[in-house]
Amino acid sequence: MDKALEVLKEIRLACETDVKLDEGTIEFLKKMIMSADFSDLSKCREDLVKILLSPYPSIGIELVSEVGLLKYILPELEQCKQMEADGHKDVYEHSLSTLSKVSKMSDSLITRLAALLHDVGKVNKKRMKYACNKCGMVRYRKLKECKCGGAFSEDGWCFHGHEEEGARIVSRFGEEMGLESEITKQAELLVFLHMRPISYSSEWTDRSIRRLVRNAGNVLDELLIIARCDADSASPKKIISCEKRIDSLKERIDKIA
Secondary structure (H helix, E strand, C coil): CHHHHHHHHHHHHHHHHCCCCCHHHHHHHHHHHHCCCCCCHHHHHHHHHHHHCCCCHHHHHHHHHHCCCHHHHCHHHHHCCCCECCCCCEHHHHHHHHHHHHHCCCCCHHHHHHHHHCCHHHHHCCEEEEEECCCCCEECCCCCCCCCCCCEEEEEEECCCHHHHHHHHHHHHHHHHCCCHHHHHHHHHHHHHCCCHHHCCCCCCHHHHHHHHHHHHHHHHHHHHHHHHHCCCCCHHHHHHHHHHHHHHHHHHHHHC
8 A cells, every 4th residue: 555655646646736647657667556555545634635636636636547557446436438429428427527617627536536426326227228210219228129019229328327326336335544524425415416406407396406406415516516527518608508598597596595
């Protein structure tokens, strides 16, 4: 573990000072990781937290991955590489992009940790959905024929339940790292709720708004920050549409709460 700590400290210093590590240094750090002991991940906590709180946390996480350390600390996040998100970025790239945007809006460890891990549950929840070519009905297993007589065909990947799965991963990560229980619980809650603001529509009742406010509790503002930064698409129109949706939700919250 001492070698892993040395690697993390080197990366942390690079993040705090915006110093780019040269190829020789990165290769040296990779060799150190190959012979490191990972029996007690909690020893990584202090430097990992400092990386997340640094001015360039997404660069730090990318370096943690590049030297081969991320697969030991957060294997699910490493597995998000090459996993399709929206055809624009994979889930891993999207997670780093969200973290980068959040870091410009919040200095909170809880918010930054939740931003990094908000989609990590997709690793275990990826499955194909199938749509009928006649009535459009969607199913999550392929049937020979739809009741309307149409045929089912592949209609892209879906990740139903990734919020709950992501919250479980955050809980486990917090325990392994020895994070304060309140930090872990609040990051877990943010991950669990991160899709709610994005799904907002004008059809929501006042009761639905109050339920969101009650469920989010004292992390409501952080939840809205993550929702804004989660908007990530090759289409500027989609991003603007999402931002307007969050603005509208915030106005409703201010009027009702």
